[in-house]
Amino acid sequence: MPYPADAAGGVPGDRLKAARLRRGLTQEELAEQAGLSLGVVKKLERGGIGRLETYHALARALHVRTSALFDSPGPHESRRSDGDNIGLMALRRAIAPPITLTGRLRPPADVDTEPDVDQLAATARTVATAYHRDDYRTVAELLPPLVLSAHEVVDHVADGPQHTEALRTRSDILQMAGRYLTQVRAYDLAHIALRDAVDDAVRVDELGAVAGAVYQQGWLLMRQGRLDEAEAVSVATAEAVEPRISRASRQSLGAWGKLLVHGSAAAARNNRGSEAREMLRLGRTAGVALAGGTAVAESSWGKFDWRTIAYQSVENHLVAQKPDLVLRLSERIADSGSTTFMRRHLLDVAQAHAMLGHRDDAMEILERLKSETPEWLRHQQMAADTFHLVQRQGRATARARLLASFFDAR
Numbered sequence: 001m002p003y004p005a006d007a008a009g010g011v012p013g014d015r016l017k018a019a020r021l022r023r024g025l026t027q028e029e030l031a032e033q034a035g036l037s038l039g040v041v042k043k044l045e046r047g048g049i050g051r052l053e054t055y056h057a058l059a060r061a062l063h064v065r066t067s068a069l070f071d072s073p074g075p076h077e078s079r080r081s082d083g084d085n086i087g088l089m090a091l092r093r094a095i096a097p098p099i100t101l102t103g104r105l106r107p108p109a110d111v112d113t114e115p116d117v118d119q120l121a122a123t124a125r126t127v128a129t130a131y132h133r134d135d136y137r138t139v140a141e142l143l144p145p146l147v148l149s150a151h152e153v154v155d156h157v158a159d160g161p162q163h164t165e166a167l168r169t170r171s172d173i174l175q176m177a178g179r180y181l182t183q184v185r186a187y188d189l190a191h192i193a194l195r196d197a198v199d200d201a202v203r204v205d206e207l208g209a210v211a212g213a214v215y216q217q218g219w220l221l222m223r224q225g226r227l228d229e230a231e232a233v234s235v236a237t238a239e240a241v242e243p244r245i246s247r248a249s250r251q252s253l254g255a256w257g258k259l260l261v262h263g264s265a266a267a268a269r270n271n272r273g274s275e276a277r278e279m280l281r282l283g284r285t286a287g288v289a290l291a292g293g294t295a296v297a298e299s300s301w302g303k304f305d306w307r308t309i310a311y312q313s314v315e316n317h318l319v320a321q322k323p324d325l326v327l328r329l330s331e332r333i334a335d336s337g338s339t340t341f342m343r344r345h346l347l348d349v350a351q352a353h354a355m356l357g358h359r360d361d362a363m364e365i366l367e368r369l370k371s372e373t374p375e376w377l378r379h380q381q382m383a384a385d386t387f388h389l390v391q392r393q394g395r396a397t398a399r400a401r402l403l404a405s406f407f408d409a410r
Contacts, residue, residue: 013045016069019062020045033061035321052225052269056319059271066270067227088186090144094151095177095193106151115156120149121169127176128299132340134375139180146173164204171200171209172299175216182220183379190220207241211255212300218262227270234263235279245289254295254304257286261304261312268316276316283309303341307333311345323352339372347382354389362390363399370406378406 020030020041027045031038034057044050044058052066059066098105123146130138150170157163174197181190194217201209214237221230238259243252260283267276287306294305310333317325330349339346350365366387369377377383384407391400 013047016041016058017045019064019069023062025062030058030061034058055225056269056271057321060320064271065228067225088181088189091140091147091177091181091186092189094144094147095174095189095196104151106148115149115153117153117157117162117166117169120146120153120166120173123149124169124173124176124299127173131176131180132298132302134340134373136180136183136375139176143173143177143180147177150174167200167204168206168209171197171204171206171213174200175209175213176299178213178216178220182216182223185223187220187224191217194220208251208255208297209300211237211241211259212297215255215258215262215301218259218266222262222266222269227266230266231263231270231272231275234259234266238263238279238282245285248289250290250293250295251297253286253289254297255301257283257295257304257308258301260286261308264312264316268319273316273320280309280313280316283312307342311342311348314345315348318348318352321355323355326352327356339369340376343369343373343376347380347386351382351386351389354386354393357393359390359393362386363403366390366403367399370403374406383407 020027023030025033027041028038031041034041036054036057040050040054041058044054055069056066059069123142127139127142127146130136130142150166150173154163154166154170157166174193178190178194178197181187181193194213197213198210198217201207201213214233218230218234221227221233238256241252241256241259243249243256245253248256260279264276264279264283267273267279284306286304287309290305292306294303296303310329314326314329314333317329326348330345330352333342333345335342346365346369350362350369353359353362353365366377366383369383387403387407391404394400
């Protein structure tokens with residue numbers, strides 16, 4: 001299922017049990033209606049930990065919001081690793097430096113180079129291009145010094161005419177940092193970056209940048225299982241930036257449409273199907289207004305056109321456990337030829353095939369994604385889950401062993 005929560009938090013047995021009893025269901029009946037094993041229901045009622053898609057299946061069967069089943073007991077309940085602290089040290093220093101009486105503690109500035117807004121923007125474009133090419137090694141190398149440079153530039157031109165442009169550029173850079181950090185599941189650090197990106201965009205009254213940062217924030221919140229907040233922040237910002245369709249720019253249409261897409265995705269995962277459909281209905285307005293064109297914001301929300309709405313509609317049907325409908329609808333969407341643009345959709349189709357026992361079809365899509373966008377694929381838990389579901393459906397083959405090596409080595 002898309003956007004799984006890596007650790008959605010423990011679900012106390014009494015909370016799930018109370019919801020089940022209110023529906024007058026036995027554990028066996030709940031398991032059957034949710035499409036889960038009896039053992040999973042028993043484990044969760046004893047206080048075990050499940051994945052977001054498991055909670056969604058239970059919520060759908062119980063006719064409650066998915067978020068109603070979340071109630072984290074606190075981080076002390078499970079051992080946590082410090083393993084990512086070293087790998088992310090440079091970004092932590094840049095994005096979350098210590099605070100002193102006089103402000104942020106920053107490393108000494110580069111005395112040989114005068115801070116330059118244009119050069120900063122050019123480097124930011126380089127990082128954006130690397131991100132969209134899935135060149136995460138370059139992104140990881142360039143982001144820490146780029147964030148530090150952004151702080152230096154903003155401070156350097158604080159009283160000059162370029163201050164607004166410097167803040168706008170720093171907002172874009174922090175959005176890229178938040179996006180990358182969400183991808184690698186450094187969620188708390190991503191939240192800091194995106195919060196500061198919103199602050200910069202608000203200071204310069206740049207609604208497009210605000211929309212972009214909030215869009216990234218919605219993705220982050222969904223990854224954390226914070227579905228109510230993901231929907232609320234997306235809808236509130238979409239209302240604030242809603243363009244006048246008759247004279248809206250492509251950028252404003254794209255930003256508005258992408259916010260509605262994330263709001264719909266959160267609502268669908270929260271068992272709020274009618275709200276999810278209504279947001280997509282509004283989003284189609286932006287797609288139609290583009291008249292077949294595509295809106296692009298490389299450092300922010302990526303790309304948007306009519307297919308973005310179609311892809312999200314398919315994804316929502318997958319969330320609702322309707323794989324047959326997923327495959328029928330996907331046949332109506334022409335292959336754009338760009339795996340990067342439609343890879344999220346391809347994962348949905350692969351999982352639908354896996355759910356229906358179409359082993360070869362699911363494997364073919366996973367192999368295509370592995371061939372064309374491997375660095376992105378290795379960060380997708382949904383892809384690994386789909387493969388492991390397919391793996392259980394038949395004997396191991398040479399092609400299955402190659403995929404197993406790829407996913408097990410993530």
